[in-house]
Amino acid sequence: NAGVTQTPKFQVLKTGQSMTLQCAQDMNHEYMSWYRQDPGMGLRLIHYSVGAGITDQGEVPNGYNVSRSTTEDFPLRLLSAAPSQTSVYFCASSYSRQGAMNTEAFFGQGTRLTVV
Amino acid sequence: GENVEQHPSTLSVQEGDSAVIKCTYSDSASNYFPWYKQELGKGPQLIIDIRSNVGEKKDQRIAVTLNKTAKHFSLHITETQPEDSAVYFCAASDNNNDMRFGAGTRLTVKP
Numbered sequence: 001n002a003g004v005t006q007t008p009k010f011q012v013l014k015t016g017q018s019m020t021l022q023c024a025q026d027m028n029h030e031y032m033s034w035y036r037q038d039p040g041m042g043l044r045l046i047h048y049s050v051g052a053g054i055t056d057q058g059e060v061p062n063g064y065n066v067s068r069s070t071t072e073d074f075p076l077r078l079l080s081a082a083p084s085q086t087s088v089y090f091c092a093s094s095y096s097r098q099g100a101m102n103t104e105a106f107f108g109q110g111t112r113l114t115v116v
Numbered sequence: 117g118e119n120v121e122q123h124p125s126t127l128s129v130q131e132g133d134s135a136v137i138k139c140t141y142s143d144s145a146s147n148y149f150p151w152y153k154q155e156l157g158k159g160p161q162l163i164i165d166i167r168s169n170v171g172e173k174k175d176q177r178i179a180v181t182l183n184k185t186a187k188h189f190s191l192h193i194t195e196t197q198p199e200d201s202a203v204y205f206c207a208a209s210d211n212n213n214d215m216r217f218g219a220g221t222r223l224t225v226k227p
Contacts, residue, residue, distance in 0.1 A: 042122070058214060107152075107161065109157070
């Protein structure tokens with residue numbers, strides 16, 4: 001049971017480039033989310049999905065797109081990378097939305113992204 | 117929306133001592149308060165959580181207390197060990213909103 005798998009682990013982009021961060025979970029979780037972690041700011045929600053075909057914006061969605069075509073996969077796309085997007089990105093999944101069912105969120109190991 | 121504040125940002129203790137991390141939240145509708153531990157190079161991992169109908173919960177050396185009236189909750193680690201060194205995050209959520217995290221506390225346990 002792999003849990004939540006993120007790829008790549010490290011990435012360097014030039015300003016203006018685009019890329020997709022991959023996230024896959026094998027726990028049949030309905031709820032998946034993307035966070036960014038910046039020093040002194042904790043984890044901030046970028047986008048989330050309550051099930052296949054359904055996505056919504058979180059606290060800091062600008063500059064990012066997501067899609068959820070299957071239960072297992074939830075990729076995060078950077079359309080035109082900016083230095084302000086330099087961060088560590090975490091994907092998480094849980095059985096349901098955290099508040100509604102109060103269930104544990106499982107996190108991937110993170111992607112460290114640097115935009116130069 | 118919910119705002120979670122966490123203190124202190126860094127905490128250094130001697131092995132065997134206790135460590136306490138405190139969080140406050142703003143939304144009185146919040147009813148779920150998890151604590152996550154993040155080790156270097158890894159993603160956060162749930163270590164304990166508490167719901168609003170409970171005032172205290174213990175799991176071996178870890179305990180969490182919740183004061184709904186004052187809107188604050190705390191993590192207590194007793195008999196600290198070097199492997200407790202990590203970054204700890206508190207969070208809060210309710211039935212209609214997603215989790216909001218505190219800024220984190222870097223705990224160092226000196227042998």
